[in-house]
Amino acid sequence: MVPGAKRPRLTWIKSRASLGRRMAAMQGRILRQDFLGGLAVIGVAALAYWLARKLPASAAGGMGPGALPKGLAVLLGGLGILLLLNAFKSERLARWSVRGPLFVLGGLILFGVTVRPLGLALAGPILIAAAGFASSEVRWRETLIYGLAMTLFCVGLFKFALGLPIPLAPWLVGY
Amino acid sequence: MELLSNLALGFATALSPMNLFLGFVGCLVGTLIGVLPGVGPIATIAMLMPLTLKVDPTGALIMLAGIYYGAQYGGSTTAILVNMPGEVTAVVTAIDGHEMAKRGSAGRALGIAALGSFFAGSVATLIIAAIGAPLTRLALLFGPAEYFGLMVFGLGLAIVLARGSVLKALIMVVLGLLLSTVGTDLETGQERLTLGIPELSDGVDFAVLAMGVFGIAEILRNLENPESRNVAIAQIGRLLPSREDLRRCLGPIVRATGIGSVLGILPGNGAVLGPFASYALEKKLAKDPSRFGRGAIEGVAGPESANNAGAQTSFIPLLTLGIPPNAVMALMVGAMTIHGLIPGPQVMTKHPALFWGMIASMWIGNLLLLVINLPLIGLWVRLLKVPYRLMFTTILLFCAIGIYSINNNPYDVYFTAFFGLAGYLFIKLGLEPAPMLLGFVLGRLMEEKLRQALALSEGSLMTFVERPVAAALLAVAAAVMLVAVLPAVSRSRQKAFQE
Numbered sequence: 001m002v003p004g005a006k007r008p009r010l011t012w013i014k015s016r017a018s019l020g021r022r023m024a025a026m027q028g029r030i031l032r033q034d035f036l037g038g039l040a041v042i043g044v045a046a047l048a049y050w051l052a053r054k055l056p057a058s059a060a061g062g063m064g065p066g067a068l069p070k071g072l073a074v075l076l077g078g079l080g081i082l083l084l085l086n087a088f089k090s091e092r093l094a095r096w097s098v099r100g101p102l103f104v105l106g107g108l109i110l111f112g113v114t115v116r117p118l119g120l121a122l123a124g125p126i127l128i129a130a131a132g133f134a135s136s137e138v139r140w141r142e143t144l145i146y147g148l149a150m151t152l153f154c155v156g157l158f159k160f161a162l163g164l165p166i167p168l169a170p171w172l173v174g175y
Numbered sequence: 176m177e178l179l180s181n182l183a184l185g186f187a188t189a190l191s192p193m194n195l196f197l198g199f200v201g202c203l204v205g206t207l208i209g210v211l212p213g214v215g216p217i218a219t220i221a222m223l224m225p226l227t228l229k230v231d232p233t234g235a236l237i238m239l240a241g242i243y244y245g246a247q248y249g250g251s252t253t254a255i256l257v258n259m260p261g262e263v264t265a266v267v268t269a270i271d272g273h274e275m276a277k278r279g280s281a282g283r284a285l286g287i288a289a290l291g292s293f294f295a296g297s298v299a300t301l302i303i304a305a306i307g308a309p310l311t312r313l314a315l316l317f318g319p320a321e322y323f324g325l326m327v328f329g330l331g332l333a334i335v336l337a338r339g340s341v342l343k344a345l346i347m348v349v350l351g352l353l354l355s356t357v358g359t360d361l362e363t364g365q366e367r368l369t370l371g372i373p374e375l376s377d378g379v380d381f382a383v384l385a386m387g388v389f390g391i392a393e394i395l396r397n398l399e400n401p402e403s404r405n406v407a408i409a410q411i412g413r414l415l416p417s418r419e420d421l422r423r424c425l426g427p428i429v430r431a432t433g434i435g436s437v438l439g440i441l442p443g444n445g446a447v448l449g450p451f452a453s454y455a456l457e458k459k460l461a462k463d464p465s466r467f468g469r470g471a472i473e474g475v476a477g478p479e480s481a482n483n484a485g486a487q488t489s490f491i492p493l494l495t496l497g498i499p500p501n502a503v504m505a506l507m508v509g510a511m512t513i514h515g516l517i518p519g520p521q522v523m524t525k526h527p528a529l530f531w532g533m534i535a536s537m538w539i540g541n542l543l544l545l546v547i548n549l550p551l552i553g554l555w556v557r558l559l560k561v562p563y564r565l566m567f568t569t570i571l572l573f574c575a576i577g578i579y580s581i582n583n584n585p586y587d588v589y590f591t592a593f594f595g596l597a598g599y600l601f602i603k604l605g606l607e608p609a610p611m612l613l614g615f616v617l618g619r620l621m622e623e624k625l626r627q628a629l630a631l632s633e634g635s636l637m638t639f640v641e642r643p644v645a646a647a648l649l650a651v652a653a654a655v656m657l658v659a660v661l662p663a664v665s666r667s668r669q670k671a672f673q674e
Contacts, residue, residue, distance in 0.1 A: 037604035041346055048353055051368045055360075058634075063626050065360035069367055072353040079346045086342075094603060100398040101599055104391065104571065105592040111575045112588035120576065127575055128568040134398055135564040143568070150569055154576055162229055164580045 033091045038084030045077035100134045107131035119169035120159065124151030181531050182304055188532030189539050194237050197230060198536050201238035202543045205245020210253055210555045211566060215263075216246035218390040220506045222570065224382055224513070225577035232514035233529045237536040239510050240490075243503055244537075247486055248292065248544050251479055252555055255284045256411075264482045267450040271467060271474030278470055282412040285552060287424055287472055288479040289545050290416065295432040295480035296541035299487035302436055303494070303534050307523065310495040314520035319627035320638050324648030326621045329498050330614060331652030333442040335659040337610050344610045345656075347601075351611035354379055355618025362626065374586040381509035383578060383587050384615060387594020388601065388608040389502070390574050394567045395599045411556075414549055416472070424476035427457045431481035439485030440492060442500040442613070449485035450478030487537055493518055494530060498617065502609040505616040513581065 048069060055066025107130035114123040128147030132138045158164045168175055188194060204226070208219040223242050227235035247264065254265035255272035268288065275284040317325065330348055337344035357368045358378025369375040416424070434456065435449035457477045458467045467474050490507075492500045497519030499505040511518050516526070523530040548555075578587045601608050628645075632638035639645050 033603075033605050037343075037606060040600065040604065041350070044350065044353075048368055051370065055365060055367060059363070063629055063634075065363050065365045065367055068622050068625075069353065069356045072349055072356065076346065076349045076353060079342065079349060082342060083346065091605060095399070096603060097399050100395045101596060104395060104398070104567075105595055107571065108391070108575055108588055108592040108595070112579070112585035112592075115575075115579055115585055115588070124572055124576075127572055131568050131571050132564065135567070137562070137564045139564075142565075146565055147568070150572055154572060158225070158576055158580065162226065164225065164228065164576075165583060166576060166580055 032087045033093050034083050035087035038080050038087055041080030042077055045073045045080055049073035103134035104131050116167055119167040120155055121169040124154060178304055185531030185535030188528045189536035194234050197234045197238040198241045198540050199543055201241020202245040202540055203547060205242035206249040206548055209246030209249020210558050216243055217502050218393055219246040221382060221386040221390050222573050222577055224510055225580045232516055233532050235514055236533050240533060240537060241540045244486055244540055248548060251288050256281055256556060257559060263447050264450050267454045267478040268475055271471050274470035280412050282414040283416050284475045286414040287416045287420060287476045291428045291476040291480035292483035293541045293545050294428055295435060295484035296487055297538055298432050299436050299484045300534060300538040302488060303491055307495055311520040311523045314496045319624040320642045320645040323621060323624040323628055324645035326498060326617050328648040328652040329442040331656050333610055333613050335655050337607060339607055341659050343606050347606055347611040348614035351614025352618040355615045380587060382581055383590045384594050385506055385612060386574055386578055387591045388598035391595025392598025392602060396602050420472050424473055427473040427477035428480045431477040432484045435481030435484030436488045439488035449481035453477040453481035495520060502612045505612045508616050
């Protein structure tokens with residue numbers, strides 16, 4: 001069984017609904033879901049078209065490498081405009097959070113940076129420690145102990161049982 | 176007779192000790208993850224794909240298929256016990272299933288769900304075996320133009336059957352197609368849309384994209400909505416349904432198997448629609464419709480059977496035509512490509528043991544689920560008590576190790592983080608990522624076939640009009656999409672999805 005599981009606490013169900021509602025209402029007055037969505041889609045389409053600008057659209061006896069990227073970019077841009085035009089009917093934008101994405105994605109990037117030089121033995125606990133902060137219910141000691149235990153389990157499973165070539169601890173054991 | 180010898184080959188393959196073991200592990204692990212709330216089958220398969228890296232392709236696919244229906248089964252378990260459907264298809268099950276659980280007969284609900292699923296799965300396996308071979312022969316007759324038409328047709332149906340607005344589904348499909356063009360052009364070797372990043376010259380990795388927009392984005396969404404879990408679970412009680420229950424459920428199970436099988440083959444949300452359609456039908460047919468929603472056992476048996484039948488028949492387009500009908504099957508394409516297999520009609524002719532072995536393993540998998548899950552329900556329930564703050568870090572670690580291990584490349588982890596952010600934006604903007612995944616998977620094949628067709632016709636687009644099958648497929652795709660955006664139809668479509 002996982003540590004911490006034995007004593008279920010009620011505190012991990014924290015409600016911040018009232019704050020969320022207020023923020024959503026505030027943002028909602030300014031922005032609609034599809035307005036931002038349309039802009040994003042048009043942006044992606046424009047970027048794709050710009051990146052594909054030098055690729056020839058036609059070649060001897062058929063399509064060139066640029067035909068599909070350019071064609072799809074134009075189509076996507078058009079659809080984005082349609083989305084934008086109908087944006088006034090769409091839902092209001094929901095609340096955004098920064099904490100979750102920041103720590104979860106940051107943890108992943110840290111894992112990517114550290115996995116080769118430091119190996120799974122350290123990259124694992126680093127990921128869990130960093131990502132643990134994404135939750136407002138984070139507890140220092142629990143996260144650390146859990147991270148170490150989980151890493152140990154993963155080393156056993158992926159490195160030894162499955163034989164995946166992921167580095168273990170190059171600074172210590174050389175692989 | 177050919178069918179029987181094929182099935183015999185399949186069972187011989189699937190029953191080899193190694194494959195049996197892999198199927199067992201797949202079902203078990205799939206159920207384990209499926210039970211965890213907020214982790215659906217797509218994330219589960221993406222996360223556990225690296226477990227299969229070291230196995231031979233047949234074993235890997237058998238295990239992944241096991242993970243898939245294991246996860247589905249796990250989702251239904253939580254739907255019944257704690258009213259937390261692990262995924263969309265179990266939403267309907269939760270209505271009456273949890274009501275039954277509140278009245279102390281959770282065991283009967285779980286039992287009938289397992290039995291119904293087993294029946295539906297067995298029938299669906301036979302359907303796959305029966306129409307697999309003829310469909311494959313048909314697909315082998317298709318030229319590039321017909322194939323292109325077929326894929327456009329598939330995507331068209333997927334757009335129409337997607338949840339939410341047709342426009343948004345279309346946008347996501349086009350975005351997926353556009354993403355599939357990233358990387359080195361196969362014919363000329365030119366780099367396309369790579370932003371000068373050398374790691375992108377092979378294109379975006381499918382597992383990376385799927386893990387990002389489904390796995391990571393799902394974590395980010397769950398972190399925002401800490402759901403209260405009712406961990407105090409009522410008595411499970413007797414597992415075996417009574418004779419009266421079976422009598423009541425026989426009709427619904429048979430009807431649901433039919434509905435689910437047919438809808439499962441359709442691209443897009445076909446397999447998801449099955450349970451909803453079955454529930455609606457049984458409610459209409461019932462003598463006393465008011466029982467539904469208050470713990471009617473038919474309301475569990477029907478949707479669960481439809482769900483399982485659809486999950487299984489959705490393998491048909493993948494295995495015979497090489498066209499994944501939904502996001503889970505798109506992931507299976509990813510898994511096949513990792514193992515060097517190109518999905519399509521040639522799988523059956525070139526690797527008959529793999530094809531039939533996988534089909535046979537589905538039936539065995541259903542049996543395994545029946546045998547292993549019912550005794551383990553107590554364990555699954557205890558799993559639900561693990562707090563999310565510990566669970567998501569574990570999922571994340573598995574994802575990171577898995578993604579890194581596919582190519583042993585840290586860049587894949589960075590790209591996954593990027594697509595995780597993209598997936599989070601999609602959630603906020605109300606864009607469903609599943610159609611994008613379909614577009615992405617089909618994109619490369621579509622471009623290849625399109626260019627082949629145009630090379631054959633010396634650049635003339637008329638080839639798609641002159642070849643009757645291709646023309647018909649494209650025309651139907653266009654017609655279906657046009658009809659879906661007509662105001663009257665789109666209103667009733669919205670209504671249908673709300674139900």
